[in-house]
Amino acid sequence: MTDQRALLRVEDAAKRYRAGRSRVRAVDGVTLEVVRGETLGLVGESGCGKSTLGRLMCCLEAPTKGRVLFDGVDAARIPPRQLRALRPKMQMVFQDPFASLNPHKTVAQIVGLPLRIQQRASRKEVRERVAQLLEMVGLDPSQGRRFPHQFSGGQRQRIGIARALACKPDLIVADEPVASLDVSIQAQILQIMRELQRRFSMTAVFISHDVSVVSHVSQRVAVMYLGKIVELGPAQSVIGDPLHPYSRALISAVPRLDSSLEAQVIRLSGDPPSPTAVPPGCRFHTRCFLDQIPECRAREPELREIRLGHLAACHIAG
Amino acid sequence: MTEGSLLKVSGLRTEFATYRGALVAVDGVSLALRRGETLALVGESGCGKSVTALSVMRLVRRPGRITAGKVMFEGQDLLRRTRREMQRLRGSRIAMVFQDPLSTLNPAFTLETQISESLRVHRVARGREARERSVELLAAMGIPSPSERLHSYPHELSGGMRQRVMIAIAVSCSPDLLIADEPTTALDVTLQVQIMDLLAEIKRTRGLSIILITHDLGIVSQFSDRAAVMYAGRIVEQASVSELLGRPLHPYTEGLVGCIPRLGRPDVPITPIEGTVPDLVRPPVGCRFAPRCPRATDRCVASEPPDYRLESDRIVRCYLHEKSSLASSGEETG
Numbered sequence: 001m002t003d004q005r006a007l008l009r010v011e012d013a014a015k016r017y018r019a020g021r022s023r024v025r026a027v028d029g030v031t032l033e034v035v036r037g038e039t040l041g042l043v044g045e046s047g048c049g050k051s052t053l054g055r056l057m058c059c060l061e062a063p064t065k066g067r068v069l070f071d072g073v074d075a076a077r078i079p080p081r082q083l084r085a086l087r088p089k090m091q092m093v094f095q096d097p098f099a100s101l102n103p104h105k106t107v108a109q110i111v112g113l114p115l116r117i118q119q120r121a122s123r124k125e126v127r128e129r130v131a132q133l134l135e136m137v138g139l140d141p142s143q144g145r146r147f148p149h150q151f152s153g154g155q156r157q158r159i160g161i162a163r164a165l166a167c168k169p170d171l172i173v174a175d176e177p178v179a180s181l182d183v184s185i186q187a188q189i190l191q192i193m194r195e196l197q198r199r200f201s202m203t204a205v206f207i208s209h210d211v212s213v214v215s216h217v218s219q220r221v222a223v224m225y226l227g228k229i230v231e232l233g234p235a236q237s238v239i240g241d242p243l244h245p246y247s248r249a250l251i252s253a254v255p256r257l258d259s260s261l262e263a264q265v266i267r268l269s270g271d272p273p274s275p276t277a278v279p280p281g282c283r284f285h286t287r288c289f290l291d292q293i294p295e296c297r298a299r300e301p302e303l304r305e306i307r308l309g310h311l312a313a314c315h316i317a318g
Numbered sequence: 319m320t321e322g323s324l325l326k327v328s329g330l331r332t333e334f335a336t337y338r339g340a341l342v343a344v345d346g347v348s349l350a351l352r353r354g355e356t357l358a359l360v361g362e363s364g365c366g367k368s369v370t371a372l373s374v375m376r377l378v379r380r381p382g383r384i385t386a387g388k389v390m391f392e393g394q395d396l397l398r399r400t401r402r403e404m405q406r407l408r409g410s411r412i413a414m415v416f417q418d419p420l421s422t423l424n425p426a427f428t429l430e431t432q433i434s435e436s437l438r439v440h441r442v443a444r445g446r447e448a449r450e451r452s453v454e455l456l457a458a459m460g461i462p463s464p465s466e467r468l469h470s471y472p473h474e475l476s477g478g479m480r481q482r483v484m485i486a487i488a489v490s491c492s493p494d495l496l497i498a499d500e501p502t503t504a505l506d507v508t509l510q511v512q513i514m515d516l517l518a519e520i521k522r523t524r525g526l527s528i529i530l531i532t533h534d535l536g537i538v539s540q541f542s543d544r545a546a547v548m549y550a551g552r553i554v555e556q557a558s559v560s561e562l563l564g565r566p567l568h569p570y571t572e573g574l575v576g577c578i579p580r581l582g583r584p585d586v587p588i589t590p591i592e593g594t595v596p597d598l599v600r601p602p603v604g605c606r607f608a609p610r611c612p613r614a615t616d617r618c619v620a621s622e623p624p625d626y627r628l629e630s631d632r633i634v635r636c637y638l639h640e641k642s643s644l645a646s647s648g649e650e651t652g
Contacts, residue, residue: 045506152594182362183533187577187590209506216579216588239582253507254581255536257563267515268508271476 041218233310
């Protein structure tokens with residue numbers, strides 16, 4: 001399971017939050033690795049914990065339990081000074097390009113700030129690098145003097161990507177980077193992501209609720225349900241032939257464009273349970289459509305390799 | 319063409335006054351909805367699809383104003399009805415379901431109050447009968463233990479349940495036309511399927527006609543009969559769904575289809591549409607899509623193409639299809 005090339009290792013990480021008297025198990029025991037040069041897609045529905053997991057991976061939050069190792073270093077257990085030196089190596093792209101850019105700063109200032117802080121670069125160096133970065137994401141460097149409100153949503157998302165790339169990070173975590181964009185603009189951003197993968201063999205975690213988008217940019221895909229990874233494997237294998245009943249339902253529910261390829265839609269009943277009251281045994285058993293065995297209610301299934309490199313957490317699958 | 323059509327919109331124009339001048343959100347939109355069909359209105363944000371629906375319902379608020387056109391519903395022009403007549407029509411004959419059920423349900427009242435209100439206002443039922451009808455409606459929408467649920471407040475329900483309640487209210491007075499504006503956009507895909515199934519079922523059992531507003535071509539493909547694609551306030555293409563998606567004719571439709579990542583087919587490249595939508599206060603003189611169109615000619619930039627009607631009721635607003643047009647002159651250009 002341990003891969004020497006792994007840039008990021010998440011070991012049995014959990015993140016709990018207190019909400020009044022109840023406790024939210026946002027991330028509930030996740031183990032996975034992100035290998036250098038790959039894009040790992042993280043897909044799941046709202047409230048499944050994918051954003052929290054993304055924040056754990058970027059060391060923006062410390063896990064309540066377990067460890068997150070970035071290049072072998074446990075960021076939660078190093079002094080702040082060292083952590084700060086680690087920061088430029090992991091960068092995040094956020095969903096809302098309106099909220100994540102400072103409205104008082106020009107684009108050049110926004111994109112240049114990480115360079116000034118982290119690399120103590122000279123003005124000239126910053127200027128040159130900013131121009132380079134803007135060009136890389138398909139913006140005209142002359143637009144650097146403008147403010148975020150003068151840009152459309154898609155352009156703002158490009159600015160967010162340029163800022164994340166400023167310090168040449170080893171890892172990019174993109175949390176729903178295209179969720180707020182129209183399809184024609186979404187396609188432009190996805191194109192940029194693929195271009196960056198090709199040019200810099202970027203290592204990335206791509207978080208989205210949209211299975212088609214994830215399948216388009218990722219080499220491996222992890223499916224999350226109620227705080228846990230229920231399936232993990234090569235994108236083609238997970239999307240084309242999912243093993244876990246939840247992934248099967250999720251993927252079958254995506255409306256297809258070509259009705260000739262129409263898969264049999266698996267209809268799940270009811271809503272996902274609340275992360276404050278995770279069902280015992282398999283957390284999916286309350287909505288599962290398979291013929292269940294007593295194990296399903298009694299014991300939580302672990303991720304196990306069913307096909308080569310393709311894991312699922314289900315007692316029955318395979 | 320008029321036979322069998324429940325709703326016929328022609329030359330609809332809706333403007334919003336801004337400090338920069340009039341923003342024409344809907345500019346000469348014509349469409350017809352046949353009885354029993356689902357017509358999808360597709361397009362990206364700001365293309366005018368929601369404003370078209372609100373104009374049909376006469377729900378456009380200031381600074382918005384409908385400045386031209388006709389909305390014929392069962393032989394009457396809705397744009398000439400009085401406010402009172404419209405109030406009677408809304409909710410009883412034409413109903414609407416919005417995207418966000420949390421902002422359209424009143425947080426201060428129970429479901430019973432909100433469902434029975436429309437029954438009472440439209441004099442369908444009241445008192446105990448209204449309550450019984452409400453329970454039946456909730457049950458028909460697939461809400462478990464409906465009689466207990468009547469006493470719940472909106473915040474006690476999940477997103478999917480709230481949307482079911484909205485649909486229950488919408489169909490409570492058995493309308494002929496249901497306008498669903500992005501009914502599943504706020505929902506996850508596994509819930510989206512449930513809600514779209516429900517809409518399809520009530521359409522079948524209650525003989526409704528539906529205008530489905532969506533930005534998702536996948537939904538269009540799975541849940542509608544015909545579709546109209548909107549771009550910058552205009553309908554650029556109208557066709558049956560299989561034709562539209564199988565063989566898109568307008569370069570914008572083609573562009574939209576090309577933007578969508580195919581599930582499990584990373585080998586099929588996506589081809590983004592370059593550029594952004596035009597400013598609707600000062601729209602381009604020629605075809606509105608010309609600035610972004612890979613196949614635009616000088617003519618496209620200089621003058622706007624009319625609607626060309628092609629075989630099998632297909633309408634395309636693009637010079638590329640002038641030759642295959644049935645009538646030599648374009649019609650219904652607004």
